[in-house]
Amino acid sequence: MTPPAAAGPTGPEPTGPEPTGPEQAGPEPTAPELTGPELTALLARLLTDDDYRERLAAHGPAAVTGNPAEHACLATVDHGELAFTARRFRTDLWHGDGAGGIADAFPRSLALLAARGRPRARLVREFLASPWFGRFRALPYTGEGISLEEAFAGYAMDLPCAAPDGADPAAQDLWYTLRHEMLLALLTALVHERPVSFRTDVPGILPTDHGHATVRTCPARLPARWGASAAADPGSTDVTCLYVCTPRAMAFGPVSRRVADALLRPGEPEAERVRQALRRRGIW
Amino acid sequence: MTTAAPTRPRPRTRLGLGVGMDLPWGARTGFRETDDGGDITPRVRTFLERHAGDFAYSFFAFQPRHRARLRTADYVTAYDRLYAAMPGLHTRAFHHTLLNMGTPEAYDRRPAAEFANALHARYGFSWVVEDLGIWSLQGRPLPYPLPPVLTEEGLRLATANARQARELLEPPLHVEFPGFTEGGSFVLGGLDGFDYFRRLAEDADVHVTLDVGHVLSYQWLKGRTGRAMFDELERLPLDRCRELHLSGCQIVDGKFRDLHHGILLDEQIELTRHLLPRCPNLLGVTYEDPVYGDDGELVEKSRRNYARLRDLVTAWAGRDTP
Numbered sequence: 001m002t003p004p005a006a007a008g009p010t011g012p013e014p015t016g017p018e019p020t021g022p023e024q025a026g027p028e029p030t031a032p033e034l035t036g037p038e039l040t041a042l043l044a045r046l047l048t049d050d051d052y053r054e055r056l057a058a059h060g061p062a063a064v065t066g067n068p069a070e071h072a073c074l075a076t077v078d079h080g081e082l083a084f085t086a087r088r089f090r091t092d093l094w095h096g097d098g099a100g101g102i103a104d105a106f107p108r109s110l111a112l113l114a115a116r117g118r119p120r121a122r123l124v125r126e127f128l129a130s131p132w133f134g135r136f137r138a139l140p141y142t143g144e145g146i147s148l149e150e151a152f153a154g155y156a157m158d159l160p161c162a163a164p165d166g167a168d169p170a171a172q173d174l175w176y177t178l179r180h181e182m183l184l185a186l187l188t189a190l191v192h193e194r195p196v197s198f199r200t201d202v203p204g205i206l207p208t209d210h211g212h213a214t215v216r217t218c219p220a221r222l223p224a225r226w227g228a229s230a231a232a233d234p235g236s237t238d239v240t241c242l243y244v245c246t247p248r249a250m251a252f253g254p255v256s257r258r259v260a261d262a263l264l265r266p267g268e269p270e271a272e273r274v275r276q277a278l279r280r281r282g283i284w
Numbered sequence: 285m286t287t288a289a290p291t292r293p294r295p296r297t298r299l300g301l302g303v304g305m306d307l308p309w310g311a312r313t314g315f316r317e318t319d320d321g322g323d324i325t326p327r328v329r330t331f332l333e334r335h336a337g338d339f340a341y342s343f344f345a346f347q348p349r350h351r352a353r354l355r356t357a358d359y360v361t362a363y364d365r366l367y368a369a370m371p372g373l374h375t376r377a378f379h380h381t382l383l384n385m386g387t388p389e390a391y392d393r394r395p396a397a398e399f400a401n402a403l404h405a406r407y408g409f410s411w412v413v414e415d416l417g418i419w420s421l422q423g424r425p426l427p428y429p430l431p432p433v434l435t436e437e438g439l440r441l442a443t444a445n446a447r448q449a450r451e452l453l454e455p456p457l458h459v460e461f462p463g464f465t466e467g468g469s470f471v472l473g474g475l476d477g478f479d480y481f482r483r484l485a486e487d488a489d490v491h492v493t494l495d496v497g498h499v500l501s502y503q504w505l506k507g508r509t510g511r512a513m514f515d516e517l518e519r520l521p522l523d524r525c526r527e528l529h530l531s532g533c534q535i536v537d538g539k540f541r542d543l544h545h546g547i548l549l550d551e552q553i554e555l556t557r558h559l560l561p562r563c564p565n566l567l568g569v570t571y572e573d574p575v576y577g578d579d580g581e582l583v584e585k586s587r588r589n590y591a592r593l594r595d596l597v598t599a600w601a602g603r604d605t606p
Contacts, residue, residue, distance in 0.1 A: 033435050033436055033437040034435070034437065035437060036388040036389055036390070036437070036441050037388075037389065039388035039389075039433050039435075039437070039438060039441075039472070040387075040388050040389040040421065040422065042472070043388075043418070043421055043430070043433075043472070044421055044422055046470070047421070047426075072435075072473070072474070073433070073435065073472040073473055074472070075474070076434070076471050076472060076473060076474050077470050077471070077472065078470050078471070079470075081465075081468050081469055081470040082468075082470040084468030085426070085427060085428070085430070085468040085469065085470060087468075088427035088428070088468060089424075089426065089427055091427075092425070092427055097425055097427070136423075136424065137422070137423030137424070138351070138420075138423055138424050138425055139382075139420050139423045139424070139425065140353070140423065141382070141384070141391050141392045141393065141395065141396070141420075141423070142389055142390065142391055142392070142420075142422055142423045143423065145423055147351075189351060192350070193350040193351045193352045194352060195352055195353050196351055196352060196353070197351050197352060197353045197354075198351065
């Protein structure tokens with residue numbers, strides 16, 4: 001959502017000095033200043049760009065900008081305060097600020113990422129620099145965005161150490177675990193924080209009578225590691241998992257292809273019977 | 285410096301001492317989830333049972349319950365219970381946290397204003413207050429509200445924001461002087477903070493709130509400590525000031541910190557004493573974020589200066605001449 005023009009800080013345009021001829025003495029020209037969008041971008045960069053902030057602290061404004069207006073803004077920055085604020089900004093993303101944070105949503109994924117050389121500090125630094133972070137909005141008043149969970153999973157699933165296929169099972173485990181934990185978080189939010197103030201770009205999430213559901217395929221070894229009680233068919237390499245969330249319960253686990261098809265394909269004769277079975281368990 | 289008062293009626297009554305409460309959801313001092321819409325925690329209830337009678341008015345600061353779009357229906361059950369716990373406190377205000385008036389970016393503040401107006405219809409707020417800060421940036425909350433950008437363009441944008449907020453809100457808007465060391469803060473731009481705030485208040489035609497800790501934090505930032513903490517205060521829009529706030533502050537590692545821990549510094553009491561006669565349109569003085577235990581009693585370290593504040597404000601309110 002883009003705020004209408006009337007909702008933004010659209011005060012009267014500054015009135016410049018009257019045109020003056022060569023003989024007239026005009027007021028001293030004022031130095032150009034950063035505009036609203038430029039100030040916004042500068043503040044965001046100060047909070048999220050470690051390299052920019054560290055060069056500014058070490059060498060002063062001239063080391064990071066040749067723009068006199070930006071230089072003038074930066075000259076007043078207290079670097080200790082800025083570093084403190086930037087640390088708190090990261091901490092709030094990690095642990096949450098009232099709402100859940102990355103650590104709460106991705107416990108298994110973070111352990112796998114750490115084992116693959118991505119500890120917390122590196123993860124946060126890279127996430128903040130990624131285009132995924134730019135798509136995240138916790139508040140919808142400057143335009144709608146995706147949730148923190150979806151943005152973080154999108155960033156991490158793009159890492160070279162995570163892959164849905166290929167010869168590296170550890171990369172597979174990481175990729176599918178990230179997706180699994182993102183789906184749990186998203187479905188929970190869609191049910192318990194409705195109507196959510198963010199959009200989701202994750203395809204295939206279906207509304208149910210009282211919540212949301214989705215179906216995904218993953219390596220058969222993984223659901224048990226994630227705590228699913230129902231086992232995959234012995235000997236199968238992949239398994240289809242159903243995720244369902246209602247105000248009463250969140251559930252996921254392997255289901256047969258027949259059940260998955262019944263839920264996903266329009267007009268499937270089995271669909272209503274499957275839904276009734278899920279309704280009886282309070283998860284549709 | 286003399287400034288023109290806003291074109292609204294002057295207060296005929298000094299309210300006296302009020303209480304301001306930050307009540308996050310899920311905190312022991314705050315709101316808690318219940319099956320039927322939420323409630324205050326037992327600790328808050330006990331505090332109000334013991335101390336609501338000490339105060340002439342109240343406000344609470346908005347805290348989001350979750351990430352749902354802003355709807356009054358998600359909040360009023362809990363707010364009804366908050367007000368039911370202080371039945372004698374009929375004068376109510378609302379501390380907003382979503383107007384984001386210090387931001388330099390385009391920001392749709394209509395939902396925040398509509399939310400406040402809907403609550404006002406239910407609870408009859410006497411005013412709405414919010415610090416002139418950058419509370420969120422690009423849709424992401426900041427750890428502490430940052431001061432607005434102290435440049436001419438930053439001032440123009442913040443003034444337009446405050447004017448718009450005033451126009452959108454049904455209750456009067458009080459714009460609060462920003463904190464400069466609220467946890468961790470950094471400042472862009474070199475305009476004088478007092479001049480900036482006065483120009484904004486005049487051009488946006490708004491009432492103001494002076495948080496005594498915020499003013500002191502700015503004085504410290506400018507090196508004005510000791511007796512110099514009274515310097516330059518006439519550059520603030522004192523005629524427009526309707527409310528003073530005091531919350532617990534502390535000097536940490538040589539820096540002034542606005543920690544909201546309930547313990548007032550002697551300097552805050554002295555600055556309040558200095559400001560009271562210089563703010564002719566003042567309605568009240570708010571003790572913000574008292575800190576108390578499960579027994580509802582203020583923590584021991586806060587009692588001495590809370591009592592001094594209460595005595596000071598009681599004497600000031602008693603000098604009212606309608």
